[in-house]
Amino acid sequence: MAIISRGFHGRRPFDSAKLPPGQYETTSFPVLSAGPTPRVQRDDWELSVTTETGQRHTWDWSALMALPAESPTVDLHCVTKWSKFDTEWKGVSLDVLLENVETDAEHVLVTSYGGYTTNIPLTDLLDGKAWIVYGYDGGDLTPEHGGPARLLVPHLYLWKSAKWVRGLELRQSDVPGFWEGAGYHNYGDPWREQRYQGD
Numbered sequence: 404m405a406i407i408s409r410g411f412h413g414r415r416p417f418d419s420a421k422l423p424p425g426q427y428e429t430t431s432f433p434v435l436s437a438g439p440t441p442r443v444q445r446d447d448w449e450l451s452v453t454t455e456t457g458q459r460h461t462w463d464w465s466a467l468m469a470l471p472a473e474s475p476t477v478d479l480h481c482v483t484k485w486s487k488f489d490t491e492w493k494g495v496s497l498d499v500l501l502e503n504v505e506t507d508a509e510h511v512l513v514t515s516y517g518g519y520t521t522n523i524p525l526t527d528l529l530d531g532k533a534w535i536v537y538g539y540d541g542g543d544l545t546p547e548h549g550g551p552a553r554l555l556v557p558h559l560y561l562w563k564s565a566k567w568v569r570g571l572e573l574r575q576s577d578v579p580g581f582w583e584g585a586g587y588h589n590y591g592d593p594w595r596e597q598r599y600q601g602d
C-alpha cells in the first residue's frame with residue numbers, strides 16, 4: 404500500500420507539528436512594517452542596553468561584528484497567520500550581549516530606529532532564545548526586513564522581533580510596546596495562540 408503524505412509538495416514532507424494553531428505555511432517572505440523603512444547606515448548604527456539603574460552599554464557596528472556569531476535556523480510565526488519554516492539567520496546571541504550587563508530587571512522594552520517598540524520578558528531573550536541578527540539566507544539583512552540589524556525572537560509572534568533595533572531598556576515594570584498597546588497580546592506565544600489581549 405502506498406504511503407500518502409498529505410501536503411507533500413516535492414520539497415519535503417509537510418510537518419504539521421511545526422505549525423502553531425491557526426497558522427498556514429508560506430514560502431515567501433512578506434514584509435510587514437507599521438511605517439516607512441528607516442535607512443540606517445552601518446557607520447551611524449548603534450545598539451544600546453540601558454539598565455534600571457541607568458547604566459548604559461553601547462555597541463557600534465564594528466563592536467557588534469567583533470562578537471561571536473551564531474547561525475540559527477528557525478521557524479517564523481506572524482500574527483497575520485503566515486508561518487515560514489527553516490529561515491536561516493546570522494547574528495549575535497543576546498546571551499553574549501547581556502553577559503556583562505548587571506541587572507535585576509525582569510522586563511525589556513525594545514526600541515527601534517523609526518520609533519517602533521515592543522515589550523518582552525528578559526528571560527525570553529536569554530538561554531539561546533534570541534539574537535541580534537544582521538544576516539539572512541546567506542546575505543546581508545535587507546532594510547525591508549530590518550537591516551542593518553533586527554531582533555529575532557522566534558518563539559514569540561514575529562511582531563516581537565523588532566526590525567531596525569536600536570535599544571533594549573531593562574526595566575523593573577512592564578510597559579506595552581506599539582502593538583501591545585493597540586490590543587495585541589502582551590506576551591504573544593503562537594503555540595497558545597496569544598494574538599490579542601484576552602486570548
Ligand SMILES: Nc1nc2c(c(=O)[nH]1)N[C@H]1C(S)=C(S)[C@@H](COP(=O)(O)O)O[C@H]1N2
Pocket residue numbers: 432433434435436437438481482515516517519547548549561562563564565566567
Ligand atoms: N521596527 C519595526 N519592527 C517590526 C515591525 C515594524 O513595523 N517596525 N513589524 C513587526 C511585525 S508585525 C512583523 S510580522 C515582523 C515582520 O518582519 P518582516 O517584515 O521581516 O517579515 O516585523 C516586526 N517588527
Ligand SMILES: [Mo]
Pocket residue numbers: 435481482483561562
Ligand atoms: Mo506581524
